[in-house]
Amino acid sequence: MVSEQKPPVRPIAGARRSDATRAAILGAARERFAADGYERATIRAIARDARIDPSMVMRYYGSKEGLFAAASEFDLRLPDLSEVPRSEAGRALVRHFLDRWEDDEVLTALLRVGVTNAAGARRMQEIFREQLEPVVAKVCPVPGQGPTRAALVSSQILGMALGRFVLRIAPAAGMPREELVAWLGPTVQRYLTAELP
Amino acid sequence: MVSEQKPPVRPIAGARRSDATRAAILGAARERFAADGYERATIRAIARDARIDPSMVMRYYGSKEGLFAAASEFDLRLPDLSEVPRSEAGRALVRHFLDRWEDDEVLTALLRVGVTNAAGARRMQEIFREQLEPVVAKVCPVPGQGPTRAALVSSQILGMALGRFVLRIAPAAGMPREELVAWLGPTVQRYLTAELP
DNA sequence: GCCGTATGTCAACGCTTGTTGGCAACGGTA
DNA sequence: TACCGTTGCCAACAAGCGTTGACATACGGC
Numbered sequence: 001m002v003s004e005q006k007p008p009v010r011p012i013a014g015a016r017r018s019d020a021t022r023a024a025i026l027g028a029a030r031e032r033f034a035a036d037g038y039e040r041a042t043i044r045a046i047a048r049d050a051r052i053d054p055s056m057v058m059r060y061y062g063s064k065e066g067l068f069a070a071a072s073e074f075d076l077r078l079p080d081l082s083e084v085p086r087s088e089a090g091r092a093l094v095r096h097f098l099d100r101w102e103d104d105e106v107l108t109a110l111l112r113v114g115v116t117n118a119a120g121a122r123r124m125q126e127i128f129r130e131q132l133e134p135v136v137a138k139v140c141p142v143p144g145q146g147p148t149r150a151a152l153v154s155s156q157i158l159g160m161a162l163g164r165f166v167l168r169i170a171p172a173a174g175m176p177r178e179e180l181v182a183w184l185g186p187t188v189q190r191y192l193t194a195e196l197p
Numbered sequence: 198m199v200s201e202q203k204p205p206v207r208p209i210a211g212a213r214r215s216d217a218t219r220a221a222i223l224g225a226a227r228e229r230f231a232a233d234g235y236e237r238a239t240i241r242a243i244a245r246d247a248r249i250d251p252s253m254v255m256r257y258y259g260s261k262e263g264l265f266a267a268a269s270e271f272d273l274r275l276p277d278l279s280e281v282p283r284s285e286a287g288r289a290l291v292r293h294f295l296d297r298w299e300d301d302e303v304l305t306a307l308l309r310v311g312v313t314n315a316a317g318a319r320r321m322q323e324i325f326r327e328q329l330e331p332v333v334a335k336v337c338p339v340p341g342q343g344p345t346r347a348a349l350v351s352s353q354i355l356g357m358a359l360g361r362f363v364l365r366i367a368p369a370a371g372m373p374r375e376e377l378v379a380w381l382g383p384t385v386q387r388y389l390t391a392e393l394p
Numbered sequence: 395g396c397c398g399t400a401t402g403t404c405a406a407c408g409c410t411t412g413t414t415g416g417c418a419a420c421g422g423t424a
Numbered sequence: 425t426a427c428c429g430t431t432g433c434c435a436a437c438a439a440g441c442g443t444t445g446a447c448a449t450a451c452g453g454c
Binding site (some may be wrong): 125150158162 | 233234236237308309311313314318320322325326344345347348349351352353355356357359360361363364365366367368369372380381382383384387388
């Protein structure tokens with residue numbers, strides 16, 4: 001044994017003097033990962049944005065992988081679909097995802113990183129499995145079809161986000177929000193509740 | 198002016214001794230771009246795969262960007278939708294895209310690269326605008342709605358490819374082909390021909 | 395006030411990257 | 425045979441990367 005770990009007398013979840021720095025790093029990291037993807041979001045650039053030394057990133061997050069793991073935690077905050085009229089579930093979901101994508105860059109980061117980085121892809125799988133699946137299962141007519149229907153919903157949602165926020169395919173990027181909802185809502189609704197393909 | 202370009206007496210499209218090498222480079226490049234994305238697909242790795250020296254890549258394609266431009270030319274080979282029963286257009290399109298994605302890695306390369314690289318994103322926009330839009334316009338009921346409907350179709354197609362071939366979201370990656378067609382076909386059909394959102 | 399720890403900076407490491415220029419072998423043409 | 429453009433390999437370059445360890449400073453409990 002080399003030496004004892006001694007986390008000094010720090011109460012659980014106690015505030016550290018370095019909390020502001022940690023938060024700055026995390027914020028800068030999320031921005032960079034969202035804008036550039038995993039490889040081009042360098043630790044040096046993130047540190048520059050956060051106005052600290054690159055070595056601090058290593059101290060607080062261990063490695064670039066560790067930093068991404070911390071920066072990519074995410075809660076979809078999905079609404080309980082049993083509280084909206086059953087026929088509105090599709091539209092409600094589309095609206096909710098548009099909101100989340102627009103006000104939290106972590107989703108774009110996950111999309112950009114997940115495409116070339118294994119850890120990012122795993123995180124994306126987790127999020128959709130652990131957060132979307134249960135919500136879908138509650139409105140799904142046939143028990144056991146939850147995973148399939150969740151995958152279908154995510155395919156349409158992810159495709160929309162890809163075209164609108166990442167690839168910026170012209171009409172998709174500029175389409176008014178409610179027009180998008182009107183087109184995609186029924187699709188998602190069908191994936192959620194239609195009896196048969 | 199520095200010096201004259203002198204392409205020596207080579208008839209148009211004449212065969213060069215280096216054609217095999219050029220093809221090997223292009224093949225290796227497509228594989229690497231598809232598997233790794235732009236940044237992680239290094240010129241050195243591509244050269245190793247093609248069993249030549251990295252400097253040959255530079256000679257024949259000028260730069261990494263030039264190599265990608267050459268490796269990412271792509272023809273969707275879309276069928277003429279006016280030759281299938283109008284009610285089958287959606288399913289036909291989904292089947293066709295599944296085929297193209299499975300037997301040509303360039304599409305996966307475009308997806309992986311387009312997400313983090315501006316040139317890749319531009320290529321993707323081009324392909325869908327120049328190749329998908331005209332085909333959609335022919336079956337579109339309202340003239341002028343072609344671009345919008347093409348964007349909607351591509352959102353569902355790209356989302357499917359992302360989940361199935363890149364992120365490998367479990368149920369989407371393993372779903373039998375015809376089950377996918379049965380689910381997505383009607384969606385695409387609606388985007389193509391439905392009168393109103 | 396003292397002391398141990400937490401916070402932060404600096405300089406350097408080993409490695410990989412895209413890219414360049416020089417040089418040897420080849421092959422068709424005159 | 426002599427020539428010259430083509431094809432290919434090699435060694436090197438500057439720049440950037442993630443990561444490390446030594447060192448200065450500030451803080452907070454005693």
